[in-house]
Amino acid sequence: MSIFVNQDTRLLVQGITGKEGQFHTLQCLEYGTRVVAGVTPGKAGQEVAGISVFHTVHDAVQETGANASMIFVPPPFAADAILEAADAGVDLIICITEGIPIHDMLRVRRALQGSSSRLIGPNCPGIITPGVCKIGIMPAHIHRPGSIGVISRSGTLTYELVDQLTKAGLGQSTCIGIGGDPVNGTGFIDCLAAFAKDEQTTGIVMLGEIGGTAEEAAAVFIQEKVDKPVVGFIAGLTAPPGRQMGHAGAIISGSRGSATAKIAALEKSGVHVYQELGQLGAFCAKTFAT
Amino acid sequence: MKLHEYQAKELFSRYGLPIPEGWLAKTPEKAMEHVGRRGFPIAIKAQVHAGGRGKSGGILLASNMEDAYKAVYSIHGMRLRTPQTVGEGPTVNKLLLEKGVDIDREFYLSIVPDSSTGSLLIIASAEGGMDIEEVAATHPEKILQVQVDPVMGLQEYQKRRVAYALGLTGELFASFATLLAGLYQAVLENDLLLAEINPLALTVDGDFFLIDAKAKVDSNALFRQRKIAAQYDSSEEDPLELEAQRHGLNYIRLHGNIGTIVNGAGLAMASMDIIQQAGAEPANFLDVGGGANEDMIEHGFQILLSDPHVKAILINIFGGILRCDILATGVVNAARKTGLQLPVVVRMEGTNAEQGRKILAESGLDLITATDLNDAATKIQELCLT
Numbered sequence: 050m051s052i053f054v055n056q057d058t059r060l061l062v063q064g065i066t067g068k069e070g071q072f073h074t075l076q077c078l079e080y081g082t083r084v085v086a087g088v089t090p091g092k093a094g095q096e097v098a099g100i101s102v103f104h105t106v107h108d109a110v111q112e113t114g115a116n117a118s119m120i121f122v123p124p125p126f127a128a129d130a131i132l133e134a135a136d137a138g139v140d141l142i143i144c145i146t147e148g149i150p151i152h153d154m155l156r157v158r159r160a161l162q163g164s165s166s167r168l169i170g171p172n173c174p175g176i177i178t179p180g181v182c183k184i185g186i187m188p189a190h191i192h193r194p195g196s197i198g199v200i201s202r203s204g205t206l207t208y209e210l211v212d213q214l215t216k217a218g219l220g221q222s223t224c225i226g227i228g229g230d231p232v233n234g235t236g237f238i239d240c241l242a243a244f245a246k247d248e249q250t251t252g253i254v255m256l257g258e259i260g261g262t263a264e265e266a267a268a269v270f271i272q273e274k275v276d277k278p279v280v281g282f283i284a285g286l287t288a289p290p291g292r293q294m295g296h297a298g299a300i301i302s303g304s305r306g307s308a309t310a311k312i313a314a315l316e317k318s319g320v321h322v323y324q325e326l327g328q329l330g331a332f333c334a335k336t337f338a339t
Numbered sequence: 340m341k342l343h344e345y346q347a348k349e350l351f352s353r354y355g356l357p358i359p360e361g362w363l364a365k366t367p368e369k370a371m372e373h374v375g376r377r378g379f380p381i382a383i384k385a386q387v388h389a390g391g392r393g394k395s396g397g398i399l400l401a402s403n404m405e406d407a408y409k410a411v412y413s414i415h416g417m418r419l420r421t422p423q424t425v426g427e428g429p430t431v432n433k434l435l436l437e438k439g440v441d442i443d444r445e446f447y448l449s450i451v452p453d454s455s456t457g458s459l460l461i462i463a464s465a466e467g468g469m470d471i472e473e474v475a476a477t478h479p480e481k482i483l484q485v486q487v488d489p490v491m492g493l494q495e496y497q498k499r500r501v502a503y504a505l506g507l508t509g510e511l512f513a514s515f516a517t518l519l520a521g522l523y524q525a526v527l528e529n530d531l532l533l534a535e536i537n538p539l540a541l542t543v544d545g546d547f548f549l550i551d552a553k554a555k556v557d558s559n560a561l562f563r564q565r566k567i568a569a570q571y572d573s574s575e576e577d578p579l580e581l582e583a584q585r586h587g588l589n590y591i592r593l594h595g596n597i598g599t600i601v602n603g604a605g606l607a608m609a610s611m612d613i614i615q616q617a618g619a620e621p622a623n624f625l626d627v628g629g630g631a632n633e634d635m636i637e638h639g640f641q642i643l644l645s646d647p648h649v650k651a652i653l654i655n656i657f658g659g660i661l662r663c664d665i666l667a668t669g670v671v672n673a674a675r676k677t678g679l680q681l682p683v684v685v686r687m688e689g690t691n692a693e694q695g696r697k698i699l700a701e702s703g704l705d706l707i708t709a710t711d712l713n714d715a716a717t718k719i720q721e722l723c724l725t
Contacts, residue, residue: 072660125562150560152454152530155489167395174659186629188659188690203605204629205657209712212657212688231454256604262455284608287593287615288624291423295589295604295626295677297559298454303472325616326609327712 051178051223052243052250053141053167053235054117058182061086063130064121069317073121073145073186074098080183088211097303102193106137114259117141119175119184127171128153133260142234144171144185151297154232161234168234168333170295174204174226185226186292187211195220197337198244200237201256202229202263203295206284210256213330219337222250229296231260238268243273252278252337255320257311259285260299271317280333281320283308340556341388345435346570347554351536354521358549361437367415373436374407380439383410385431390553391421391470400439429575440548445538446505447471447482448519450526458486459526461519463501466539468550474518493523510568518547529567530560532542579642586638588627595620598643598652599717600636602627602661610655613712617720622649627682629660633669640673649681651722653715655686663687663695671702682707682722686715 058323060077064070065087075098076221078084085098086109093104103109106118118139122130125147134142149171161168169176175185179192187204191212197219201207207226214221225240237255244250253275257264264283271279286308288294290301301307315322342350348358363386364370372379379519385397392398399418401407411434420428445467453460463481466474482506485497498516501509507515518539526534533555535552540548561568573581583590592612597619601607604626610622623643627635643649656666664701666687674683686709687695699706709715 124559148559150530150557150563151454151532151632152489152527152557152560155452155457155459159488159490186660191689201605203603205601205603205608205659206605208657208689209609231455232452249492258608266455270441282609283604284612287621288608289425289593289612292591292624294608294624296592299604299608303475324612326613327714327716 050247050249052183052240052247053169053183053223054178054184056181058117058184059083059085059113059115060106060117060119060184061106061113061115062119062121063086063088063106063134065089065147066092066095067121070121071097073097073119074100075188077119077183080189080277082182085115090178103151106133106139108312110137110139115139117184120144120146124148124150127212130156130231131157131168131319132160134159135164139166141167141169143169143173143175145173145175145186147172148272149276151232153241154230158232158234160177164228168232169225170228172230174207175229176223176225178223179221188223191215192224193220195222196249196251197221197333198240198247198250198253199256200240200253201226202258202298203256206256209321209326210254210329214254214333217322217330217334217335229258229298231298237263238270240252241270241275247278250277252279252280252333254333257283258296259283259294259301259308260296263306265314268314268318268320271320279320280336281315281322282324282326282329283311283322284309286324293327305325340558340561340568340571342554342556342567342570343386343388343572344384344552345386347552348549350554350650351522351525351534351549351552354525356518356521356549357547358552359437361435361441364434364436365432367411369416370411370434370436371408374401374404374411378439379403379407381407382437382439383407383414384435384437385414385417385419386433386435387419387429387431389419389421389423389429391423392419395419397421417533432574440540440550441543442540443543444541445550446541447537448522448539449533449535451533451536453486456486457489459489459523461474461485461487461497461501461551463505465505467540471537487523491598493520495547511541514547525692530557530564531555532557543704559716574638579645583638583642586635588625588635588639588642590639590642591624592646593621593623595622596648597648598622598646599637600627600643600652600654602629602631602656606655606657609654613716614653614719617716617723619719619723622646631661631666633665633672636666636669637673637676640677644677644679644681651681652683653718653719654683654685655712655715656689658687658689658692658695662691663689664698667695668696670706671698671704674706679704680704684709684715684718684722687711
């Protein structure tokens, strides 16, 4: 098995007619993802790579039975796109868009509480179950099917790790980028809980970074609820306080969010923290073998 | 995006928040004109994007002409170093002059979007005027935090909770509740990441005044906050960071001597860490993003080369959507155009990495190719030792 996506995932793409939307729709199709519909308001009746475009998510879901959505809508309209997908009953919403205002995301997060929809992102690379389903912008060819679950706040850093895992002979069950924004949907804890239950997954790697307290909260959860081995890495040891390092969430403010605090919290919970990124794949191979 | 105190006060006053009478002066002469006309006591306040101004000599109170003259001329033009500034601190080129008020009590009040609870968090304390981080560390019981649901909005009982915690009852409760509602509205309508009043003063006559005010606007929301965006004062920003912004590059200048060019923020931070683990210090954070093209790589190079501290450069690219062969061509062209003299370690992996490495090898340029991250770290280390 895998988490959140599998061979039954039927994907619709919001913002399918844009440049990014088109390009990545094709990449997902090529990988074997079942892309069943596209949505761009005002463009119903058009086709992208043979996929029908609808005005609204409700229409697309009704006509095609889509149960997941990948969002490439520009930031001013992205929060609305997420709400639309949730209202249409889409189970899994993956928002790739970067730069959504935080006040929009506060309202979205509140609106999704109690809803049956799961949001991944925004500002994330997406999710992939190697060999089965890719929803997002990650380079597919570095992945291999296997038993390691990967959770990360960053895009290329995840690719770096996955490439090393594959080269070290460790395939992946599912890799999820939860995004670099301070207010997002699915967090470390949701993913850890799912991986802990997933039979295919035998080990978990979590890539954190400075800012916020999500890693600290995850550490507590791991100690109490996860009995699979977890390897951790935190980016940003050298980042100075008060400067936002690219991701809107990557900022050390006051006593909150430093890399050393996160590393200490994870180590205390029994996570195998390893900070030499160049040898992280090899370290995982060693750790998960025992 | 940070606002100056006078801009934040102007913004909050539009929501009915009471601010002391004040005048902005860009020159000491103008400042003295205001002093002559307005009388005493008068506060002379440096307008820079940093907290801790009072303790650093950036805010002075004058009760006569002579003191005012000394204060104006000592603050205007000074480089203000506070615990929140970097290096020598920004140069003060704007002064806010404010009529003094007769303060009885001082409070702390702020509203921030809180990512961990998904709420708008009201933080209040009767210990106003203090460094709130310090109060939080030493006397957490003196700080009240109230989570406001962003969909429901600020409720009456929440206003009561905050007011009573601050010891405000009767008429004071009513005027404070109005003030709090105004501040909440200002946060919502202007996409603020921070609205902070410290101190909020209560005068002996029972009136509230915002003695200091800070506001930070979500840069991602500037598309719908055009008026605020137009108020942005970039004079305190690092010139190289401004140059990078113009080219769509996410660059932050640091103090080390190994420059970095990386795609992706997480990998960029991790690359900085690798440099430190190799025994050197990163000169910058630079994320060229997933959609980087040849031009952006070239501008990135130029910015790094403009920093005299940079002695070597590490390029670390994991090609996903950004293909390594395209990147390599960009690097080679940029290196030729800029007449590159510094050692450059290039590590690329991912899409078309082999072709990329071949382009670098055949360019005739003196680029140091690293086979993986480990190798890159070793090569940086070797450069540092020589």
